Amino acid sequence: MDLFVIITSIFAIASLFSFINARYIKLPGVIGVMIMAILTSLLTIFAGKTFPRVSGFISELTGSIDFSKTLLDVMLGFLLFASALHFDIKKLKNSLSGIMIISTVGVVISTLIFGGILHYLLTTFGIEIPFIYCLLFGALISPTDAVAVAALLKRSKMPARLETIISGESLFNDGIGLVLFVSFLEVAQTPDKGFSFLEAGQLFGQEVFGGLALGLAMGWVAFLMMRSIKDFQTVLMLSITLVMVISVISGILHVSIPLAVVAAGLLLSSKSISKEETSEFNQYLEKIWSLMDELLNTILFVMIGLQMVIMKFNLAFLWIGLAGIVILLLARALSIIAPVILVRRSLKLDYSSITILTWGGLRGGISVAMALSLPPSSYRDMILSGCFVIVVFSIIVQGLTLNPLVNKLVKDGDER
Numbered sequence: 001m002d003l004f005v006i007i008t009s010i011f012a013i014a015s016l017f018s019f020i021n022a023r024y025i026k027l028p029g030v031i032g033v034m035i036m037a038i039l040t041s042l043l044t045i046f047a048g049k050t051f052p053r054v055s056g057f058i059s060e061l062t063g064s065i066d067f068s069k070t071l072l073d074v075m076l077g078f079l080l081f082a083s084a085l086h087f088d089i090k091k092l093k094n095s096l097s098g099i100m101i102i103s104t105v106g107v108v109i110s111t112l113i114f115g116g117i118l119h120y121l122l123t124t125f126g127i128e129i130p131f132i133y134c135l136l137f138g139a140l141i142s143p144t145d146a147v148a149v150a151a152l153l154k155r156s157k158m159p160a161r162l163e164t165i166i167s168g169e170s171l172f173n174d175g176i177g178l179v180l181f182v183s184f185l186e187v188a189q190t191p192d193k194g195f196s197f198l199e200a201g202q203l204f205g206q207e208v209f210g211g212l213a214l215g216l217a218m219g220w221v222a223f224l225m226m227r228s229i230k231d232f233q234t235v236l237m238l239s240i241t242l243v244m245v246i247s248v249i250s251g252i253l254h255v256s257i258p259l260a261v262v263a264a265g266l267l268l269s270s271k272s273i274s275k276e277e278t279s280e281f282n283q284y285l286e287k288i289w290s291l292m293d294e295l296l297n298t299i300l301f302v303m304i305g306l307q308m309v310i311m312k313f314n315l316a317f318l319w320i321g322l323a324g325i326v327i328l329l330l331a332r333a334l335s336i337i338a339p340v341i342l343v344r345r346s347l348k349l350d351y352s353s354i355t356i357l358t359w360g361g362l363r364g365g366i367s368v369a370m371a372l373s374l375p376p377s378s379y380r381d382m383i384l385s386g387c388f389v390i391v392v393f394s395i396i397v398q399g400l401t402l403n404p405l406v407n408k409l410v411k412d413g414d415e416r
Contacts (some may be wrong), residue, residue: 001064009061013037014302029294030151030301031399037305038392044309062309068372070303071365075296076147077247077261081239082293083150084171084265086286091164092266099165101339103173107142110328110335111180114138117327122320132191133379136184140370141328141363141387142335143177146170146258148364151297152399158360158406162353166360174258174366175208181370189375211256215263218246222264226273232281235273236288304365304391307372311388312381320382321389328390333358352409359405363394 014033021032040058048055092099115135122129149170153163183200222242226235243261250257273281336357340349349357371387374380 001060006061006064009057010065010299010303013040013306014299017302018298028152028155028399030148030297031396033298034301034305034392034395037302038308041306041308058306059309062306065303067303067307067365068369071300071369072257072373073247073251075300076366077243077257079147079150079293079296079300080171080258081243081261081265082289082296083146083167084262085269085289087167087171087266087269088164089266089270091160092168095161095165095168098339099168100172102165102336103169104176106169106335106339107173107176108180109338110142110331111135111138111177113331113334114142114324114327117330118320118324121323121327127316127320129379129382130188130191132184132188133377133383136181136188136374137324137383137386138331139177139180139184140383141324141367141390142180142331143173143366144170144361145364145366146174146262147297147300147366148362148395148399149360150293151301152362152395152402153360155403156360156406157403157410158356159410162356162360166357170362171262172259175211175256176204178256179204179207185374188377206254207256208259210253211250211259212263214250214253214255215246215260216267218242218249218260219264219267223268223271223273226268226281227271232284235281235285239268239285239289300365301395304368304395307368308388311385313385317382317385318389321386324386324390325393328363329358332361356406356409359398360402362398363391365391367391 017033017036018029020036021027021029025032025036027035041062043051044055044058048059112135115131115138118137119129119131119134122134144166146167149167153167156163158166179200182203183196219242222238226238229235242264246260246264247257250260269282269286273285333354336349336354340354367387368384368391371384374383
């Protein structure tokens with residue numbers, strides 16, 4: 001399918017779904033369009049013979065999109081930059097130590113717990129799967145998704161302190177999640193090699209610190225260029241180019257694109273890009289990037305829903321996905337409780353706060369993209385299908401019930 005036809009079709013479908021949701025369904029934007037995309041996928045799968053042309057077009061369109069590459073290499077940089085650009089850097093500083101521990105130690109704990117319980121459960125029911133693939137599943141599903149979190153927290157009534165923690169965690173936990181994913185994948189493909197803590201540490205240092213260094217350096221150069229001019233159009237172009245250049249250079253240097261664009265975005269958000277005290281350049285830039293964020297989020301969640309067309313589901317995979325939901329929530333809770341014990345004074349979280357952070361740890365397109373990047377194996381379809389079930393539950397069920405949960409616990413726990 002022609003590239004322009006693909007882009008036009010995705011925009012047309014996203015616009016139609018967004019209109020129907022805004023006019024009739026009136027759910028939170030990303031949830032509404034995702035539900036309609038999933039329903040469209042189900043109609044394509046089960047009623048394809050009734051509407052052969054429509055189902056054929058949807059199948060061809062979905063098959064023509066490399067979702068993993070499109071999200072990880074193209075869209076993710078823009079989405080994370082937009083989230084970082086309007087992030088309150090002062091609030092981040094107050095909880096930085098706790099956020100960093102949750103986004104590193106917490107992800108490792110969640111991965112190990114998820115992989116261990118899943119392997120035990122599958123073995124108990126006679127499903128043979130190497131432990132390393134359970135860990136691989138845990139590595140790609142444990143990090144919270146900054147895109148999903150940012151999209152759904154905009155309409156949330158979560159207390160500001162908890163919102164800062166969960167948003168900050170989701171911005172920074174991709175580094176350790178990616179290191180674990182790549183390390184476990186290498187072990188899965190070459191079992192004789194085994195897991196090397198030294199290589200994992202080197203990869204972590206390259207991805208995380210390399211990404212942060214690149215983002216800060218490029219962000220500072222862009223800031224100096226923006227501050228030297230008074231033309232807002234050029235400022236906007238520089239910000240867009242910044243994200244694109246960081247994405248390209250990060251791929252060449254094999255450093256973390258998410259962390260690089262987050263670092264650049266946080267740097268720009270903490271600086272005034274105009275020498276004039278009355279300038280509103282920062283506000284204009286944030287508003288335009290906020291609109292871009294809304295647009296890309298709508299397209300992304302439509303694409304997630306349409307991925308169901310190419311998935312290979314069966315009853316066993318469905319049950320594994322449903323069990324994975326319970327296991328992941330348990331792993332998430334334990335992965336928060338452990339770091340809280342270490343940095344109790346920094347985070348000051350009570351039981352109601354831990355419950356909110358557990359339920360608010362949303363998974364999204366990044367997990368699906370990593371699952372789709374898995375090479376062919378006997379376990380790929382199981383992991384991919386299970387991941388999709390968990391992501392759909394996270395976005396729709398957890399997303400729709402997060403506000404009622406927050407309202408109840410904040411009122412009962414009197415948290416402000």
